[in-house]
Amino acid sequence: MIDLNKQLADTISTIVRPLGDHIAVEISGSDGFSFSYHENIPMLSASLIKLPVLLYAYKSAELDSSILEQTIHLDEQKIVSGSGVLQILSLRDWTIRDLLALMINVSDNTATNLLMDFFGIENLQAWVEKQGLVETRIERKMMDEEAQREGRTNWISAHDANWMIQQIFSEKNPLPDDAKAWLLHQQYRDKLPGLFDEKSQPVTVYNKTGEMEEIDHDAAYFFYNGHSVAVTVLTSGIENRQDALFPIQNIGQLIEEYLVEVAHSVG
Structure with missing residues (x-):
C-alpha cells in the first residue's frame, strides 16, 4: 500500500508542478493517501x-x-x-x-x-x-x-474546498442522501470524472465544479467498495482551457484507477 500511495503521489506531482502557481490540489484518502500542492493559496x-x-x-x-x-x-x-x-x-x-x-x-x-x-x-x-x-x-x-x-x-482554497466535500460524507454527521444525490447526478461531469464517467466502471464520483474566465475547479468524493478519496483541483490563469482540463481529468482518472487497485489489493 505504501508503494502504491507513493507511486500515485509521484505521478500527480509530475502533472501539477509544471503549472506552478496556476494550480492547487489537495487529496485525502481513506487508505492513507494524501497529496497537497499550493493547497492554502486562495483562488x-x-x-x-x-x-x-x-x-x-x-x-x-x-x-x-x-x-x-x-x-x-x-x-x-x-x-x-x-x-x-x-x-x-x-x-x-x-x-x-x-x-x-x-x-x-x-x-x-x-x-x-x-x-x-x-x-x-x-x-x-x-x-x-x-x-x-x-x-x-x-x-x-x-x-x-x-x-x-x-x-x-x-x-476559496483547495484545502477549504476539500474539507467541505469531506464534510458532506463525514461518518459522524453526513448530509442526507438526497443532498449526495445532487452531487452524484449533477450536470457538469467533464472534469475529475471526465475521462471515465460514461464508461462502465465501478467507482462512484460525487462532485461540484466551478468555472469562470480562465478558472476551472472541481471538488469531488470518489467511492468504491468501502474505500474513498476526496480530491480538489483548482486552476487559475491558464489561457487555453484544454491545458486546465488536462491535469484535472488525468488526476481524476488516476484516482479512479487507484481506488480500484486498492480495493482489489485488500480483498
Missing part, C-alpha cells in the same frame, strides 16, 4: 462557493428541520444569468430544499442568490470562519457585477 471560487451554502443550510436544518420546506418567492428582478434553469422556468415559488437541489445539480446562480439572501452572506461567512476555513471568503452573490467593481468577490 477565485466561481461556483465552488456553493459548497459552504449547502453545508450551512443543512447545519441550520439540524436546529430547525422546517427550514428546508420554507418557500421563497422568486421576483423577476432577482433572476440572473449564467448557469441554471430558473431563468427559463415559469414557476416562481420554491422550497429551500428545491433551491439547494438546483444550486448543486445544475449550479443555478439564481437559486444560489436566493439562498444567500435567505441565510445572509454575513451569517455564511461567519460560519465559514468558525470552521477555521481562513482561505474562504463569501463577499458577494453570483453574477453581481456591481460588487465586483467595488472589489468584493468570493475566494
Whole structure:
C-alpha cells in the first residue's frame, strides 16, 4: 500500500508542478493517501462557493428541520444569468430544499442568490470562519457585477474546498442522501470524472465544479467498495482551457484507477 500511495503521489506531482502557481490540489484518502500542492493559496471560487451554502443550510436544518420546506418567492428582478434553469422556468415559488437541489445539480446562480439572501452572506461567512476555513471568503452573490467593481468577490482554497466535500460524507454527521444525490447526478461531469464517467466502471464520483474566465475547479468524493478519496483541483490563469482540463481529468482518472487497485489489493 505504501508503494502504491507513493507511486500515485509521484505521478500527480509530475502533472501539477509544471503549472506552478496556476494550480492547487489537495487529496485525502481513506487508505492513507494524501497529496497537497499550493493547497492554502486562495483562488477565485466561481461556483465552488456553493459548497459552504449547502453545508450551512443543512447545519441550520439540524436546529430547525422546517427550514428546508420554507418557500421563497422568486421576483423577476432577482433572476440572473449564467448557469441554471430558473431563468427559463415559469414557476416562481420554491422550497429551500428545491433551491439547494438546483444550486448543486445544475449550479443555478439564481437559486444560489436566493439562498444567500435567505441565510445572509454575513451569517455564511461567519460560519465559514468558525470552521477555521481562513482561505474562504463569501463577499458577494453570483453574477453581481456591481460588487465586483467595488472589489468584493468570493475566494476559496483547495484545502477549504476539500474539507467541505469531506464534510458532506463525514461518518459522524453526513448530509442526507438526497443532498449526495445532487452531487452524484449533477450536470457538469467533464472534469475529475471526465475521462471515465460514461464508461462502465465501478467507482462512484460525487462532485461540484466551478468555472469562470480562465478558472476551472472541481471538488469531488470518489467511492468504491468501502474505500474513498476526496480530491480538489483548482486552476487559475491558464489561457487555453484544454491545458486546465488536462491535469484535472488525468488526476481524476488516476484516482479512479487507484481506488480500484486498492480495493482489489485488500480483498
